[in-house]
Amino acid sequence: MSHPSYPTQPDEALRQIQASPSYAAQLLLTTAAVLRIQAERTLHPRVLDIALGFGADAIVGELPMAVQLDALDKARAVLPPVDDTVTHGEYALRLDATAKTV
Known part of the structure; x- marks a missing residue:
């Protein structure tokens, strides 16, 4: 039996999973990184x-x-939303912010 003040291996694994960004968030962050390659172009x-x-x-x-x-x-x-004035770089910033919500 483990002491309540010491996390068990499963407790630590669960903590790490909960602290990790979701797949959707990771996908948004990676998409933002791809868009930054040509940041000045209109999206x-x-x-x-x-x-x-x-x-x-x-x-x-x-x-x-x-x-x-x-x-x-x-x-x-x-x-x-995408409009005809937003650049890849600006949209990447929006994706970074949105990724924090999923």
């Missing part, structure tokens, strides 16, 4: 889809399809 919705695809491949590409689809659905549900 087009198709480019966002491509960047999100790169993010999905990197973050959840090796996971079961159900996990991949869940992460993508959650990430897409919180994407900030």
